[in-house]
Amino acid sequence: MGWLSGFSYRKSHVVNSANNAGTNYQIKIVAHYGTGTDSGADVYLNSHCRNDFGDVRFTDDDGSTLLDYWMEEKVDSDYAVFWVEVADDLSSANATIYIYYGNSNATTTSNGDNTFIFGDDFSGTTLNTNKWTEVGTGTITVSNGYIRIKTTTSWGHKRIMELADRDLADKRIIIRWRPIAETAHTNQIYYAASTLSPDLWSCFRLASLDKYQLYTRQGGTSSSRWISTNLYPLNTWYKLHLLIKSSTLKIVSYNDNYTVRDESTFIAYDSGISRFQIGQGDLNDEGDFDYVWIGKFVDPEPSHGSWGSEERLAQAIVRVFTDMLGMLDVKVKNVCKRFIDKIGMLDVKVKNAIRNFSDVLGELDVLIPIKARLRQLTDYMGMLDSKVKVASKRFMDYLGLGDVKLKRIIKVLKDNLGLMDVKAKQVAKMLKDNLGLADVKIKGAIKMLKDALGQYDALFTRKISAGGQAIIRVLEDILGLVDVKVKGINKNFVDYIGLVDVKVKSVSKIFIDNIELCDVKIKFVCRKFIDYVGLVDAKVRFIVRNIIDYLALSDVKFKLKHVTRMFLEKLALYDKRYILPKLYGIFKYRKKEHPKQEVTVES
Structure with missing residues (x-):
């Protein structure tokens, strides 16, 4: 709803319909200068208009489209008679018009030629x-x-x-x-x-x-x-x-x-x-x-018909703002509804995807017991998460921080290592992300697994070494070990626990500047931290052995004998050795023997 610029007051008025009245019908309105009760053709302007009624205007129901009018007569400070041409079609419906006033700089725009047919x-x-x-x-x-x-x-x-x-x-x-x-x-x-x-x-x-x-x-x-x-x-x-x-x-x-x-x-x-x-x-x-x-x-x-109460410009602004809020509320509700609808559709798609994923896992489990492997890996991640919490506590103990500097040390640890108690789970999540087990990556990992399994026939037709490397590469992608270099993995790990600078000297400088530790203590603390998060040679060998054992494609896991025979023949290494990517620099070679696979690890 608009407001006629420059005018401070207005009143609305309903003009009732009449058969065959049509558009541009002239009605008489008597505007009184003083106060009184609005009724019929009479409206009172409460002394808010000019004495000569030169600031009286009429608009359509939008509050801004001017209507033609003619001032028939006036008595200053008493009354004026107007004839107003109503633009709306009065044959079919009532019309609402507005009378505006309260503009000391306005003069009359009365025009009989525009208002009437002839005269x-x-x-x-x-x-x-x-x-x-x-x-x-x-x-x-x-x-x-x-x-x-x-x-x-x-x-x-x-x-x-x-x-x-x-x-x-x-x-x-x-x-x-x-x-x-x-x-x-x-x-x-x-x-x-x-x-x-x-x-x-x-x-x-x-x-x-x-x-x-x-x-x-x-x-x-x-x-x-x-x-x-x-x-x-x-x-x-x-x-x-x-x-x-x-x-x-x-x-x-x-x-x-x-x-x-x-x-x-x-x-x-x-x-x-x-x-x-x-x-x-x-x-x-x-x-x-x-x-x-x-x-x-x-x-x-x-x-x-009826006359509305006198409105001031400020009231109109409030009403317009309220109307806009009402429209905004409707739009918000519509957006929410569409969002809920999309969430509903997404929920259906997620359920279908989960069902399809479950079906695929059910089919794959015949060949590879993936569910059991994932469950055991998850259990191991849980143990690792517990060790990280213990390691965090002991790490703080090793720093030798007294109660006086505790708040400062905690702040430094938050800024540099991110090992605040409330972020322990985030550290575990970062470790999971580096091992490829983050929730956001599971779909990608499964997709790569499906793509790899869909290429079984192609893998079987390749050379032994190439087939082994392809399978290993797929396993590396699933576990998130994209970078075959241990330095790359270590760099990612260091970045996620807050050690942005890969150089030990830079790390030492940061620790010395913030918690006043010498370079000797830094090396000692880092070694202790590595020990407690489970990254020692023996535990790495245990991780590798579990991964290989759970993912090894032994003939016991295959139900069809001809598949077993073909696969084992392709994978048989006949005392040949091939190089696996280094995992934390712990093992270098893997040797497979036929008919059953056994793995030895050399550190």
Whole structure:
């Protein structure tokens, strides 16, 4: 919802629908300067507008699209009468408009030409010949915002006439007029041919009675159909509304303050389309017209609905922000819903993947008992994790830190080694990542295993040494030992426990600078740490032996004899030796014997 720039106040207003009202229907609104209860066409601006009502504006329901309006009259600091053209289609639904005010720098933008279908307010000093043409005998003067017409011959009918015929069915004609002098018919309004014959209807002030009279043509005969109850003295302003419904006409006459003076019923006239004209009748008949406007009319008309409370700009900003939050909340809910839906789909995919993975493991377990191997490796990782915690504690003990420096040492250990108690599990996870057993890598490892197993036939057709190396390479990828060089593995391990600098001197310098340890103590502590995390020759040999034993493809593990025989023949080394990648520099060679594989390790 927008807000009209520069205006501090506004009120909303509902205009009720009416059959066949359509778009661009003109409604009357009376704006009062002071306070009061808004009702019907009356709205109170609580002294927040300019005294001359020059800052009053009207907008569509979006709060920013300006609507055309015409200010009919005003009394400063009292009231002003506006006619507003409602853009929305009032035939099918109610419309909401806004009245804005509270801008001391604004001046009126009243415009009758934009608001009505046709008309004139007679501004300037000459007749607008783009709208009218003069007819009859007499004089015309335009000044002070109105036109004065006088007939100078007997029944000369001096008048101004619209340039072309106009269908006046379902129209409203608004006129402000004043009789000046009379002989017979003053301030006459015609709907007739350019020659006045035939005339479909005409109305005028009848001099002999000082009353207002209506003539209509019915069945080809024109005669008086209605005459007012009240008198209409000369030199007084009056307002006249001619309401035309199909081929019937109703007159509503007002005093200049818009109190009703007289009102007729709807009176029929012969249907047809003719020329709209205003003027005087007989010799010396003279009168003024302030304005003439033609707009839309339906019966019943669109009625005035409710008025909203006065809003200030700050309140509107809060409401707009609230509306935006509401829309944002809807968007967040939609995003959450889509996220939950995607998580649901992902959950289904994960379950399917797990099921497929389980099926694959079930099939592979016939050849290689992978589940048992993984479980034992996991158990070993658990033991290793426990040893890391013990090693961390003993490592701190070996540093010989007193209670006074405990907080500083702990901070240094956090910054450099990452061995804070709460991070013990993270250290274990890093070790697992280096051995290829991190959860994030398991899918990749299984995929490589499946790819390798899918290439069994190709492996069987290669040379013995090449087949062994391929299998070993696959095992290395599964375990995360991508780098065949022990230095690379050691570097990764050192990087993960916080020893970024691979050089011992740099490490020593960091320890000396932070915890004041000499180079001798650093070497001693590092050796103790390595001992406690299980990286000694005997434990490495144990790890290697377990890995080889669990992954060895012995003929006991194969159910089909011809597969066993083929595989063993391909893998048989016949006393030949091949070099395995170094694992922490502990073993160098592996020797396989047929028919059963045995492994010896040389350090």
